[in-house]
Amino acid sequence: MSCGGGGGGDQDRHGLYHLARGDDAATGGYQFSSNDIESFFFSQQPVGIGGGGGSADEIVPYSSITDYLQGFLDPAGLARHLDVPSQDVPTKHQLSVDVRSHDRDSQGTGSAAGEGAALLTPKSSVSFSSSGGEGEGKSHRCKKGPAKEADEEDLQDDEENPKKATNKATKKKAEKRQRLPRVSFLTKSEVDHLEDGYRWRKYGQKAVKNSAYPRSYYRCTTPKCGVKKRVERSYQDPSTVITTYEGQHTHHSPASLRGSAAHLFMSPGLHTLPPPHLMPPGMFHPDLMSMMHMQYPNPGMYLPPPPMATPPAALQQHHFTDYALLQDLFPSTMPNNP
């Protein structure tokens, strides 16, 4: 997926597009509504923009995420998506989309991730790595895991004949390896592992070079779902958690099946929200926004059908400026109605 070279956007010198509600929201401009949320996170509709796109050889495993991303990259596309005039789409940065191609091992490496985290506005930032695999300078190191399942017979041979195994390893080496699509999220949070609606099993933890914070490796617990995620804390901004998803879920989110808005936003990180009365009218809290990204990191990840044709009932019926709803969702952080 070649996100760079896409259309429009307020791209800074770091190659970051900054799109979000900025001063407009603070001054009572356009307000997010439940419909926006649906569009933002659940829509399967492509948001067309010019440029970008992958070459014929490039693996673009799904179109919806690409379109989804590109919708962010293109203010006009985002405007169409949100059904607002394009000039109303601000270029202030609350949501920053990293459209750079990530070098060595995506942005997940300590240095690269840290750099990205430092460059990006920490709150509510979304970083998408170039996921094509072929186009990347270096292949990923994952040989076990999914590949292991595919090569069970090979492994059996390997046990019987180590020499043969070596040959196979050499042969495999020559093969082009494909990297699964990766999507990274930068989230301000005090907790490392943010609740995202899926169940994960931790299978490893590694110290990251040049970072005081380890990187944790998680795998989706659902059988035959090979989705992995890495969680690490930015060493330059320890308050920022970098979550990188890799692969496609082959099932619905357990949380989405519950359809509970309360569960949707249930995350320890949310307890760090400032008092809601400090939020400007109509302002969609960036942390909350980020949590939603965490909950539905990638609409395209779900294989058919879409996980939720409609948002949870609570989201359909309320605006997020609805104080009563916020009180229901965040009783610990919501004082009585001001």
Next chain:
DNA sequence: CGGATTTGACCTGCGC
């Protein structure tokens, strides 16, 4: 007791 987490060992790929 079963599932999740921890953690050291191991594998792989890349740079020098």
Next chain:
DNA sequence: GCGCAGGTCAAATCCG
């Protein structure tokens, strides 16, 4: 070829 770093495995341990 060697060392380094990322990524994974799997036994040990923890926990509800």
